[in-house]
Amino acid sequence: MHCLTRCVRTSVSANPNNSPELVENLFAILKIKTYKMPKVKTVISLSSQCINRIKSSLIIYYFPINSKLLKTWRGRPLSIQQRTDTEPDINPFQRIPTVLSEAIIQSLCIRKYLKAVKQYNITFLITTELQKLNAPSYHYDYKQFLNFFPKLERLQVLVLCYSNIGNAGLKLIGTWCKNLRILDVNSCSKLTDTGIEWLVLKPTELGKTLQELLVNCATVTKRGIKMALQNFPALQVVENDNIFDALLEEVVLSSSLAQPHILNTSFARLTILPAGEYRNGQLELVMQYCPLLFDIGIIVKEGLTDTDLLSLTKMKNLQILKFMLHPSSTGQEITFDKGLAPVLKVIGRSLKVLDISYFEFVDIWTVVRFCPNLISLTFDNQCPSLSALSENEIINRERNEKGRVILEDLKVLRCGFNLSNDILFDLLSCPLLEMVDISFCDALTDDLLQEVLAIGFLKNLNLLHLESCHLVTKQGLDALVLNDNLLERISLFFCRKITHQNVLDWHSIARQKNWKLRLDYENLDSKPISLIFA
Template identity: 35%
Template sequence: MPIARSDDIVKSLYNLSVNSVINCITNVHPVHNQKSVTKINKNHSPLLQLPLDILEEIVHTLFQNRKVMKEAIFHLVTSEFQSLKLHPYNEAYSKFFPNFTKLQVLQISDAFTTNSIADDNCLKLIGTYCEHLRVLDIQYCYTVSDVGIRWLCSSSVDNQEDYGGTGKCKSLEVLKVQNCYNVTKKGIQIALENFPLLKVLHHEFTFDVLVELAQMPVNQKVPNVPKFPLSVLQVFDQQLKVPYFTIGSIGKALPLCPSLVRLDIRLVKEMTDSDLLGIINLKMLRELVFYREKEVEIEVTFDGGVAPLLIVIGSSLTYLMISCFSVVNFSTIIEYCPNLSYLTVCRHWNPIGPPPKLKQLFRTESRKEKFILSQLKMLHLEYHSTISSDIWLCLLSSPLLNHICIRHCDALTDDVFQNATKSGRFQNLEILNLISCNSITYQGMDALMTDANPLRLICTYNCENLTREDLNHLKIKYQDKKWAFTWHCNVMVLM
């Protein structure tokens, strides 16, 4: 366990610098009128000598502070800015864009700032002045349309005549336009065909457009199938439902993106095991995610669809998340995915019907070879009742394991923690979350209380065999060790 430091609360110089400047502007010299704006602007020149990342953080925080007039921030905005967050967006910010000639990362909105007022005119300014932009996040900007996408990227004479703008954002690598409901398939196609370096394009129609583009050479007898440099692709459920989903759609779309590193697929009923075969040819794939909505039945199975896939590409995966099956074979994952650094497996069944029989869940084949996930750093398991002790030791055997989160898992017992600790596991474990793990008692937690592990955060919620007296006794028992760790807990209330 980590040893407590004498200075329990240590603030970084970065945070102190940012907070000091913000406090000065918002409290010491509050801005109420144009006269106070002029006064602050005269005193801003020393602030421009601050490190650029600190100045960017100050400006971002001031933009969000309603007490500060936007004119008071103008003098702080320089042409050296490389990263900036402008949410919630305000039309008054348009005057800043001519200064953003070196900007590389711009966030206009996020999931917490829905219905942003940023529109096509905002994208016109970005396309005109932000020539070096690499990342643009405009999700939830409901009024942005295909015209705005054109203004970002197109520099043709026809486009300037029809729409205006100069479209200088040719270096864009990440474009997030989720929930921009006026951006249609046409706008997504424009983005794919006009941003030659685009690696991430998040939108509900991205997959549909790829399927249609794959069909064009067949329908129009064009010899060459287009290729795009996308490295991340999210396939949403609305894109895989009839009439959008057809058999073989995944196999048609993925060859257009041979450089994919991460693939997220939300499974739907219309998909079958054979549809997943289209993933096998992605030679650069490192991160794979399967999930589905609650109460949605699916035909894809672990044994028939995912297992054959892992046998072929599992050794190249470093990130695997499976949150859609009631039956998963951990032995297959452990054997064929030896290089995983992140593993999430959540059991799923339809809550309306009866759960599967326990003996059918998580089959573990007996093998002579013993495999370990030697690179695993983060393990997340949910709703598992029949994991054997051998599988537990394999999952917990990584010397790099840093973060464990286990939920609703009565198969996790005191013996697992005791045996793992005796075997020298957990030498890098810092965070342990246990939620509704009802087989864990005082003895299991006591086994973790050693100098050998660096645990700094323990969370135990609704573990019915851990009482508040148990936890208090553990704290008293080891108080002389002066370990610096935090323990968050609540105790199951039995009705």
């Protein structure tokens, strides 16, 4: 557009005899508004083409396969020959760069391949050079992998979640995978405390290297988690419903000793959920021994109080704070104004992610004032009477210009319900927004959307999710979809004025323009649809 402007101006100045009508028409061209539509489909990269080609070769081999014939594979899928004593063991997949092998295995975890995943034999791709093994998440016979673990000494990341790996598998991992940093065996139904005991059985380098143990399995109890805490001092993350109680018992035990043993104080992420009710002082006790936490998720239920939350003010490194509702919660155990607001006043500037959807009512201006560096914000209902701001701060904020940037770094916004037009306008005016999720909100209208876009915001939006927003129509969303943006996905659920035909129209435009765009839609009078053009 700037080049066109220069060309027009040069043409006019170089030809002083141009008629007034011609000059007027030339400059009229400059007033035509142009749009950079949603992303156009890109050419598949050479790397992706290689991965897809190799995956298609793997489909040829369907389980079960004769392992003796496998060793004599010569490159073409159907050219398996009888092995002779003079022929070396050759697996041509071992010649693939390790990074590419890891990418191929990772790609098989993508949802669209899960239905056909039994056709793939990833054992071809497991070599001694692997540093990351992310196996497909489905019930698979992992006994065939047991012979590989002694060869995987360089492995740093091992993901076997949702598999049928058993306790014997953990014993082999503990023995041979000496450099492991992350072990993910979440939702593995055959694992028990015995598996954890065997994992820590031999004092190996694993005790010094393992940083993340993801073992959220129903049959792994507090006993197993305590064994992990005692034997893996480098642990930063443990995913298990019993981690809070196990850590609490270790802290209490250490405090009672004449010479307290050294506890694991390097925890970075922790989900707080006691098996029973919260008891006074428990949260504070654990926080004292986990001073480096930067990610805390608190599942709220009976016993937790506003006073307990004050212990969070000591967490100077905290960047992620989430409050989640336990099924047994009344939703009234803790409050925004007396419990959370004093915490945000102390540590709010360090927070990057804040999820306060547990609280029925919050004051968004208190959040904005105390947490100016948020990247992600999730909340429900606004209630000005809960404000922790002074009267002068409230007056000054009300006098500020509409559309001011209130959270310069915000990229993810989830909100809705009783928001006013002014508050929603200010939130949608955050310049870096990439994902917006709005629910049950009558403040979202065509006029508001068009006003936000007219100022030049929402240009970085990738994902838009609307649910039960009944005042927005195709006209308002047209202004967004056809505007200057990076949209890749639009999800519209139970928005009364958006019709099935509207979605089909957008999909038709996406096909014509070759956009990379996914449309999800559901309404009371139609079945859910998902239209993908990518």
